[in-house]
Amino acid sequence: MFACFRRWLPGFTGVRDPADLDAAALGEVLSEFFKALGWGSLALGQLGTAGITLDSNDWAESEPGSGAEQPCCYISAGMLASFMGKLAGNHVAVLEVECRSRNDARCRFLVGAPETLQVVYDAISSGKDYRAALLE
Numbered sequence: 001m002f003a004c005f006r007r008w009l010p011g012f013t014g015v016r017d018p019a020d021l022d023a024a025a026l027g028e029v030l031s032e033f034f035k036a037l038g039w040g041s042l043a044l045g046q047l048g049t050a051g052i053t054l055d056s057n058d059w060a061e062s063e064p065g066s067g068a069e070q071p072c073c074y075i076s077a078g079m080l081a082s083f084m085g086k087l088a089g090n091h092v093a094v095l096e097v098e099c100r101s102r103n104d105a106r107c108r109f110l111v112g113a114p115e116t117l118q119v120v121y122d123a124i125s126s127g128k129d130y131r132a133a134l135l136e
Contacts, residue, residue: 001079002086005033018087030054039076048134051120052111054080054094059107062100071099073107084111093117097130110134 010016013029021029027044035041040059047053061073073096081094095117098108110117110130123133 001083004037005083005087008033008036019089047110047131050112050116051134052084054109054111055106057100057106059100062107064100064103066101067103068099068101070102071096071104071107072101073099073109076107077109080109080111095121095130097124 006018009018009021009029012032013021013025015021027042030044031042034056038060040056043053043055045053045055059073059076061076077094077096081092084094085092091114092111093114093116095110096107097110097120098104098106100107110120112120116134120130120133124130
């Protein structure tokens with residue numbers, strides 16, 4: 001996926017190396033790339049000081065109305081972890097915390113250091129809200 005992004009990027013932005021992207025444009029660039037591939041749009045945001053959010057209200061892997069009990073865009077979470085890690089030049093983890101398959105309004109993926117997202121996962125597993133875990 002990242003190799004495809006590298007080939008696509010110059011035609012959309014004129015930038016050849018993803019490392020040269022302006023951080024302010026990253027959200028729009030990622031959204032346009034994933035929409036062009038049919039995955040859906042993405043909005044890039046930040047939650048607290050340790051978490052990046054990727055939100056989508058039209059993510060292709062989700063199945064609205066399926067009644068899932070847990071977020072279940074597993075393929076996307078793995079793909080985004082690899083993609084965002086290559087983009088950041090560092091190992092990152094991705095955890096889906098909201099999912100349209102679970103009848104949430106959006107799919108929300110958290111991107112962060114593996115140890116940070118482990119804390120979030122542990123908090124969710126004990127019944128806490130993921131936002132509280134990131135904002136503590």
